[in-house]
Amino acid sequence: MVQHGSKPSREIQKDPETLKLIQSSLRSLNEAISYAPHQVMLGNIYPDTLSELESPWYENPTDSNSHKGPHGEIVGEEIFYGLIKGVDDFGLVSIEESFAKRSYSEIKKMGYLTGDLLQKIEGVPVSEIENRLQEDNVLPLRLGTGETIGFISTDYAEDPSLSPDILLENLTVKATATMALNSVLESNGVDPETIDYVIGSGEEAIGDRYNRGGGNLAKAVAEAAGCMQSTGADIKAFCCAPVHATVVGGSLITSGVFPNIAVIGGCSLAKLGMKFQGHLKKGIPIMEDVLVGFAILLGPDDQVSPVLRLDSVGRHTVAAGSVQQKIVEALVQTPLSKVGLKFQDIGKYATEMHNPEITDTAGSGNVPQTNYRLIAALAALNGEIEKGAESRDAFVKTHGMPGFSPTQGHVASAIPFLGHALDDLKRGNYQYSMFLAKGSLFLGRMTHMSDGESFILEKNH
Amino acid sequence: MVVILGSPTPESAEIYAKTVTEGDPSWVGPLAGIALKLPVYHVLEPEVKNQFDQSLYDDQVGIMESVLDTDDLIKTVSKVRSEQ
Structure with missing residues (x-):
């Protein structure tokens, strides 16, 4: 996905050779998993421990090769592309059929994603992918190895707000936020049907030419995550939005409007490889190579939670x-x-x-x-x-x-x-x-x- | 005309200082290859600091002196200036 980050995609357009440079400086999934800061994100290492570990961290992998921790899970491209397909309600994404099968079974094994999402993970023949990639307004979906496994297109080519790169950005947001929300609901034993309101706190603009940034990804994620009794809205405030959203969520609970709230934030595709030129210049891996989503559950005082x-x-x-x-x-x-x-x-x-x-x-x-x-x-x-x-x-x-x-x-x-x-x-x-x-x-x-x-x-x- | 920087790190201060003197060293911005040769200072340098009303400076900038690597910032920007 790094090639679809804002900076890499602009540089690749200027000089197509840049794509090869980027591909040769990417980390493998295992390298990303054993990277100490990522183990802190997952909750397997406490942040303070980082100062005791030998640096640079990218040259000193941790012993932990666990892709899961008490605070989250890290997945590779195979699962991620399947997730994007699974949250695509408009047939925008197509992935190759054997890839789709592998992806489906890996996502099923995760155990916490809902049936509706799984059912949508179906593939198409390689020939269809090859044919469609000849058209304008079709963006290839590739693995880190360079292999093309699918594409994303638009259903309205005249609309710059619905161009394939923007739709890809927004589907990655939906996919990561949905995965985070389902994961948090499952690990806390919370029934999705008990959530009353979902607040989105990501920065991405969702909408068409008449309402660019119109939003409410929150409700889209609520649907994908099976929170059928909830509605939701987005709070836009750049990087500050998750804190605004948490405060608003707490206030809605305290005022008695909605008792059970989920605050979500999807990833930021645009920021992948944002500083890749600095990293390439120093001969180090491109470390802006992961997308992150999060979900927070807020509720009335249970006498235990902070x-x-x-x-x-x-x-x-x-x-x-x-x-x-x-x-x-x-x-x-x-x-x-x-x-x-x-x-x-x-x-x-x-x-x-x-x-x-x-x-x-x-x-x-x-x-x-x-x-x-x-x-x-x-x-x-x-x-x-x-x-x-x-x-x-x-x-x-x-x-x-x-x-x-x-x-x-x-x-x-x-x-x-x-x-x-x-x-x-x-x-x-x-x-x-x-x-x-x-x-x-x-x-x-x-x-x-x-x-x-x-x-x-x-x-x- | 004098350019005053407020960049928080020596690395970023060097990039901006060079951008307004010898031209953008990263070659990504509009000043790539254009040498403006403008005198450039960091706001934490004594030459700049002494021009301010001291209480105003303490109120608006003072705390950053104890937070940033002030000596390195001064060294970096004055070096770029002296190389002009």
Whole structure:
């Protein structure tokens, strides 16, 4: 799929030879599974452990070759293409018949995807794929090896909002979010029929020429996941949307509107290979090679699960402006003082969790480290810790963690730590965890502002 | 005309500093191959810092001095400038 990322597809168009370079720098599924940051995503390794592992992580695979963990599952291309076919309600995707059979049986083995999705995984003869690929407006679907196993087309060639590349982007979002939601429902023993409302928090624009970005992928995913008694809506706020969606979800429960809510976020196909040129230049694998989806279940107090403190919600107001210090004050300091907590009362802060091995090697810096240092600097300004690099670094080590999330936009914003935070809070490792996310609104050219929101999770007493 | 950077890492500061002096080193943007030769500074450099009202600087930029690798940033941008 990396070739369909925004940056790779633009570069391949300029120079078709780039495709070969990309293909020769991709990781295998096993390499992606044993990659330490991915094991953290799955919940098999705690984030802090990363700083004890030898780096670079891409050269030092972990012993764990488990594709599953308490927080998720990683699957390869065979299953993924089958999933895209399984969530395609409009016959846009075609995959080769023997590939489709293998894919079907692998997805069936996973055990948690619904019958309707499975029934749609049917293939077509190779000759049909070869013929259709001669036409305009048909995009090939290839494996990492370069082998073509299918294609995606459009049912309305005149509409740029329904072009094959955009439909592929949106179907990958639907597929990853559906897989995540079904997986979370199954692992928590929750009947999909009990979900009342699904909130989508991804960034992708779903709609046609008259309503580009019209949205409500949430309801499409609710249907694919078998949540037949629910409706839903999307919340759009760039990378900040998952935190907005969680706060809205908690508020709907507390106000009694809907008792059981799922917050979902699909993947971001556009961001695959976003920094591939930096990685190629350094002779390292293209590490933006995975798509991530997530799902969060919210419900009334069960006396066990950590509590979403709605009185702790922090927001980056319009008036706060764009100075980093003011943003972190608004997202961290103000909510802490509102609920009478100190910086060090928060066991762990979850911020933008981008894996520094991906960003640092391409000149974008260590995003979580900068965020944690900012929080530490504010703690020092407030006299809670000593000033100076030593106490700053000690604060960061205790209350922060190394980044481990794939650079999948909204996915990377705080949410990847949620599974670990729930474990920590249930075990009583600490009392509070704070989640803060920021969104780059200026990318849409409608404002120069950014955005942010935060909330605190508390151990259930 | 002087260009003032606020880039958070030495690597990104170097790319932007070179972009406005010798031309975009990554060759992806519109300034690829165009040498503007503009004087470029990072906002954390003393030459820039001393021009500000100090309390305003502390309020808006001060905290980033303790967060970013200030010495490396200054070294990187002043090196690009001196190579002009």
